[in-house]
Amino acid sequence: MARFIRSVRDARGLDAVLVWLALGYLGVFSAFPLVYNIVISLQTVDLFSLASFERPFVGLQNYRDVLGDPVAGTVLWNTIQFVVLSVVFQLAIGFGLALFFQQDFPGATYLRGLFLAGWIMPALVVGAVWSWILAGDFGVLNYVLRSLGITDRNIFWLSDPNVSLYSVIIANIWLGIPFNMILLSVGLAAIPRDVYEAAELDGAGAWQRFFTITLPLMRAPLGAVISLGIIFTLQQFDLFAALTQGGPSNASNVAQYWSWQLSFQTYQISYGSVVSVLMIVFVVAVAAVYTRSTRHEQSY
Amino acid sequence: MTSPQIELEHVDKHYGHFHALKDINLEIGKGRFVALVGPSGCGKSTLLRSLAGLESITGGTMKIAGETMNGVPPRRRDVAMVFQSYALYPHMTVKENLTYSMRLKRKPREERDKAAKEVAEITGLGNLLDRYPRELSGGQRQRVAMGRAIIRHPKAFLFDEPLSNLDAALRVHMRKEIRALHDRLGATSVYVTHDQVEAMTMADHVVVMREGVIEQAGAPLDLYDHPANRFVAGFIGSPAMNFVEAAVAETGDAVALEGYDGAVLPLGRKLEPGRRVVAGLRPEHLSLGEPDRSQIRVGVGVVEFTGAASYLSSAGEPELTVFHAGRTEVRPGETVGLTIAPQHVHLFDPETGRRVG
Numbered sequence: 001m002a003r004f005i006r007s008v009r010d011a012r013g014l015d016a017v018l019v020w021l022a023l024g025y026l027g028v029f030s031a032f033p034l035v036y037n038i039v040i041s042l043q044t045v046d047l048f049s050l051a052s053f054e055r056p057f058v059g060l061q062n063y064r065d066v067l068g069d070p071v072a073g074t075v076l077w078n079t080i081q082f083v084v085l086s087v088v089f090q091l092a093i094g095f096g097l098a099l100f101f102q103q104d105f106p107g108a109t110y111l112r113g114l115f116l117a118g119w120i121m122p123a124l125v126v127g128a129v130w131s132w133i134l135a136g137d138f139g140v141l142n143y144v145l146r147s148l149g150i151t152d153r154n155i156f157w158l159s160d161p162n163v164s165l166y167s168v169i170i171a172n173i174w175l176g177i178p179f180n181m182i183l184l185s186v187g188l189a190a191i192p193r194d195v196y197e198a199a200e201l202d203g204a205g206a207w208q209r210f211f212t213i214t215l216p217l218m219r220a221p222l223g224a225v226i227s228l229g230i231i232f233t234l235q236q237f238d239l240f241a242a243l244t245q246g247g248p249s250n251a252s253n254v255a256q257y258w259s260w261q262l263s264f265q266t267y268q269i270s271y272g273s274v275v276s277v278l279m280i281v282f283v284v285a286v287a288a289v290y291t292r293s294t295r296h297e298q299s300y
Numbered sequence: 301m302t303s304p305q306i307e308l309e310h311v312d313k314h315y316g317h318f319h320a321l322k323d324i325n326l327e328i329g330k331g332r333f334v335a336l337v338g339p340s341g342c343g344k345s346t347l348l349r350s351l352a353g354l355e356s357i358t359g360g361t362m363k364i365a366g367e368t369m370n371g372v373p374p375r376r377r378d379v380a381m382v383f384q385s386y387a388l389y390p391h392m393t394v395k396e397n398l399t400y401s402m403r404l405k406r407k408p409r410e411e412r413d414k415a416a417k418e419v420a421e422i423t424g425l426g427n428l429l430d431r432y433p434r435e436l437s438g439g440q441r442q443r444v445a446m447g448r449a450i451i452r453h454p455k456a457f458l459f460d461e462p463l464s465n466l467d468a469a470l471r472v473h474m475r476k477e478i479r480a481l482h483d484r485l486g487a488t489s490v491y492v493t494h495d496q497v498e499a500m501t502m503a504d505h506v507v508v509m510r511e512g513v514i515e516q517a518g519a520p521l522d523l524y525d526h527p528a529n530r531f532v533a534g535f536i537g538s539p540a541m542n543f544v545e546a547a548v549a550e551t552g553d554a555v556a557l558e559g560y561d562g563a564v565l566p567l568g569r570k571l572e573p574g575r576r577v578v579a580g581l582r583p584e585h586l587s588l589g590e591p592d593r594s595q596i597r598v599g600v601g602v603v604e605f606t607g608a609a610s611y612l613s614s615a616g617e618p619e620l621t622v623f624h625a626g627r628t629e630v631r632p633g634e635t636v637g638l639t640i641a642p643q644h645v646h647l648f649d650p651e652t653g654r655r656v657g
């Protein structure tokens with residue numbers, strides 16, 4: 001014991017302790033739930049067998065059931081739309097704003113700071129705000145559209161199956177813009193000003209500077225923002241809970257919400273686990289691609 | 301006289317309320333190498349960046365090769381700039397850095413390759429073409445920055461302290477190399493530096509600036525021999541000129557120093573008797589001698605040797621520095637005599653600082 005304490009007091013032992021603490025934390029709070037989730041997805045679990053470990057092992061049967069469910073196709077297509085549209089527009093608008101605030105004009109820093117307000121609000125609150133904006137009969141958006149003469153009747157943003165998914169996407173884009181903008185602003189600020197000046201003297205116009213200097217030098221920040229955007233978007237649960245609950249009749253349902261519904265509303269816990277395992281596999285793949293792409297970081 | 305390649309007429313530049321360049325008039329002939337020198341913050345970079353179009357001037361006209369450049373964006377000015385930080389494109393290889401301007405103009409690959417090879421040869425980058433900037437030493441990056449300018453055959457080269465990030469030996473070497481390149485290309489160059497030795501050795505025309513004003517412009521030796529004012533006199537030359545307050549003697553053809561027992565220095569020219577002046581004596585023009593047979597008697601404070609030369613500092617006030625080629629037996633505490641030839645005594649007005657007589 002004395003030897004152990006001595007080894008902790010000199011730094012080497014302390015290092016080891018800290019590493020084991022971190023690994024222990026990861027093991028208990030990340031690895032165990034992950035593995036347990038996979039195990040459940042291979043078993044038949046219902047409310048009665050939930051408390052015990054001895055549950056019938058059914059192999060990939062749960063996966064076949066979930067993928068064979070007619071809802072699965074809708075959910076998959078919705079999820080793809082949700083992720084792709086959200087990430088593309090968050091990125092485009094966030095990047096545009098970052099470039100805009102990169103120009104030095106009076107008040108640029110304060111305005112940029114304002115955008116953080118959207119970021120620090122809980123998604124449930126944002127969901128509530130958007131549900132007022134998007135409400136069919138007394139919503140702000142319909143009022144504006146009608147006043148401008150763009151439509152003459154109310155659009156039921158949240159209950160019309162043709163638009164409900166896009167309503168959530170719009171709210172999610174709004175929610176994700178500040179994050180994209182701030183991260184990309186940091187990346188832009190790291191590009192030395194005189195590199196742009198050199199390019200300008202070499203004859204590059206504004207668009208050429210953007211495509212030959214800014215974009216290539218922003219590869220790493222863009223990769224990070226895209227990967228994190230995909231991951232955050234796949235975690236977006238609160239907005240669905242606040243706005244559409246995946247409805248009407250799964251028209252706006254996505255994988256993460258479906259997984260929760262299966263597990264905690266219909267108590268098909270194995271099926272819920274199957275969906276979340278599939279999502280984990282996808283996220284891990286995204287993270288791997290991202291890690292690989294940042295291996296060749298630029299240095300100035 | 302060659303036709304002026306760069307002309308500045310009454311150029312002014314304001315940053316808000318700050319007047320950074322004040323009525324700058326300058327003409328630079330084709331093929332000339334002009335150095336802008338001055339203390340930090342005097343506006344050298346501002347003037348150079350205005351020429352490049354990276355800053356817009358708030359008054360006056362600026363012409364390059366006869367064309368008025370006010371309001372013309374940098375990429376239409378056909379000038380190249382070498383930055384102090386080099387400003388290489390970090391995501392491009394040396395070759396891509398060199399040929400960036402040609403790719404923007406959609407020049408064919410063979411032409412680009414040929415130009416890159418030529419420039420690499422001139423700048424000694426031959427075997428580094430496929431490296432990235434981060435894989436180069438400071439001196440090599442410097443060469444890439446130069447090569448990137450050379451490949452364009454611009455109307456003028458603008459250098460902003462290009463050597464200040466290099467060590468002393470390499471700096472001296474690159475000085476010669478840049479000047480040789482300039483001559484070989486028949487280029488017109490404007491070179492900003494705060495190192496007056498760099499300016500004196502490289503340029504055929506030196507412009508001394510202070511607080512946004514051109515104090516004096518001329519050939520290096522002219523500035524050295526006939527500084528127009530006390531500031532230029534003190535700025536050009538190393539170690540710096542000694543300044544001693546003095547008064548013109550009754551006879552009008554000599555000055556009596558204040559301090560140093562009222563030592564009298566003959567002038568070889570006539571001035572108003574009794575006039576108060578500041579005498580400027582260059583350390584290298586003061587020669588050591590016997591105290592009794594010299595003009596000035598001084599107690600020696602410090603003696604420093606570099607091997608080839610000795611530097612003496614007087615013990616009295618104001619301090620006099622003496623440059624002595626070779627070695628000397630003089631030791632601190634001794635008394636020595638100093639003599640200076642009449643034509644080497646510079647006189648300045650104590651109030652305006654302007655040259656007198």
Ligand SMILES: Nc1ncnc2c1ncn2[C@@H]1O[C@H](COP(=O)(O)OP(=O)(O)OP(=O)(O)O)[C@@H](O)[C@H]1O
Pocket residue numbers: 315318320338339340341342343344345346347494
């Ligand atoms: N963007 C700016 N806004 C306001 N003032 C500026 C700006 N750029 C330069 N200045 C001021 O203009 C003056 C001249 O600056 P400049 O960079 O030309 O000096 P310099 O002679 O190049 O000095 P150094 O030798 O330190 O590089 C300085 O007093 C500086 O503070």
Ligand SMILES: [Mg+2]
Pocket residue numbers: 344345346
């Ligand atoms: Mg400068």
